[in-house]
Amino acid sequence: MKNKGLSVVALVVLSILAGCVFLRFYNAVALLTRNRSATIEVSGAPVQGEILDGRLTAIVTRRDAGKAHSYRLFFEGDTDSSGDTGFVIDCHAWVAPRLPFLLEAANYPPCNILSEDVYKSTKIGAGRYSAVGNPSNS
Secondary structure, X not given: OHHHHHHHHHHHHHHHHHHHHHHXXXXXXXXXXXXXXXXXXXXXXXXXXXXXXXXXXXXXXEOOOOOOEEEEXXXXXXXXXXXXXXXXXXXXXXXXXXXXXXXXXXXXXXXXOOOOOOOOOOOOOOOOOOEEEOHHHO
């Protein structure tokens, strides 16, 4: 009986893994991984949080007391063929989970669409979101 249960669990895990590999191979999903060496600063002061880095985007999550909030960053020149500067999208009520990785699909995370309160001229590293950096590059 134990071997049958273990076999079912192994089959489910392998099926999920195969599905993720298939989706990644066909670029249906992207993988965002936690950057443990990055720091988040707001108005020059460090705040608690983490950064999930991807090839084209990143998700920055502030986790200071009572103010957990996520923002999605689009990097300069990577998403706009004209070479515009990157821009920031507010994720509103959605907060990134505390996982070491996140699968990004067409409709997830749910902060993909620019709303009226976000402007494409918002530059990464300017304004309220003053600095997102890697201390090893300083």
